[in-house]
Amino acid sequence: MRNIFYLTLLITNLACSADTVVKLDDANIDLNDGLSIQRGARTYINYCLGCHQASYMRFNRLGDIGLSKEQIKEHLILGQQKIGSPMLNNMSKEDAESWFGVLPPDLSVIARSRGADWLYTYLRSFYRDSKTATGWNNLLFPNVGMPHILWEIQGVLTLKASDLDETRGELAVISKGHLNKIEYDGFVRDLVNYLVFMGEPARTLRVRIGIVILFALSIFLVLAWILKKEYWKDVTH
Ligand code: HEC
Structure with a gap:
């Protein structure tokens, strides 16, 4: 009898904890969509590379998604880097740690460790939080050290007042961004498509050879x- 009691307790516990996990949205990316990956690459270089290196990814691999050397040089390489160099930035570990508390991780293979759906949900789950150092928080990554870089594009979200439990909370828009929700979802999908591509640039070729x-x-x-x-x-x- 007692065992059954504990078993029921365990099951209800499991059911409750499953409830508190933030549900991941389906990123629905398409690695055969070269244009989407190109748009994502541009976003990555403009908005992420300043903090996050991708040291396993070389600029010239962008040729795999249909860009010519000239296009890469002209539109995507900032500063003096060469077409064959890896995607690096100039941030020193000390500066990063004093600004954000942690070194922004290298994102070369982030899509392999986190998965596309996680990244897609993460980049759409930032909200305003006056209690954190950056003024931002994230439903999926509580107290994240990264500020919401894309806030001007997405707009500013906040936790719904009725539901201040951040593990379940829902977000509401408090000020609009350049894009509406559907457009922003597409924008993030392109970026995630690029992050997945970057995790294994030869993937489509490998599948074709297979x-x-x-x-x-x-x-x-x-x-x-x-x-x-x-x-x-x-x-x-
Ligand atoms: C101003 C610097 C900065 C910029 C710009 C920035 N990030 Fe971050 N990012 C950080 C920091 C710092 C962390 C580490 C957060 C932590 O561990 O608390 C982080 C963490 C992350 C993580 C989680 C990594 C993990 O631990 O799994 C992802 C994914 C990420 N960033 C993606 C992006 C993307 C995509 C962009 C471009 C849209 C971007 N970041 C732009 C600073 C930045």
Whole structure:
């Protein structure tokens, strides 16, 4: 009897804690959409690279999404960096730590560790919070050290007064940004598409090669089957 009691307690506990986890929205990205990745790359370089390096990603890999060397040089490389250099910034560890408390992590493979849906939800979950050092907080990453960089684009959100529990809270717009909600979702989707691309730039090529190889193997399968029939013809008679 007692065991059943504990079991019920455990199950209700689990059910309650599952409730407090912020639900991730579906990023719904498309790695075959080169234009979306290009738009995301531009956003990354304009808004994120200043703090977040991507040291495993070289500018010239942007050629994989259909950009020419000239386009990359002209529109995406800021300052003196070369087309073959990795995406680095000039922020020193000491400065970063004194400004934000932590070093903004390298985002080269962030999409592999966090996943696209997490990133998509994170970049849409910042809200105003006067209690934090930056004045911003995030539903998915409570007390995050990063300010809401895209606030002018998204607008300013706040936790709904009726629901001040940040693990469940819902956000409401208090001042509008340049984009409406649907447009901002698309803007973030492009950025996440780029972050996923950056985690493995050769992915679409790898998938394409995989398909060709499977096709070639299936031809060999047929050949092997015909050959087998040929060999066993006399034996089975
Ligand atoms: C002003 C500097 C700054 C800018 C610009 C900035 N970030 Fe950040 N970001 C930070 C800091 C600092 C952290 C670490 C937060 C922490 O650990 O509390 C962070 C954390 C993150 C994380 C969470 C990493 C983890 O721990 O999993 C992601 C994802 C992220 N940033 C993405 C972005 C993207 C995408 C952009 C561009 C739209 C961007 N950031 C722009 C400072 C910045």
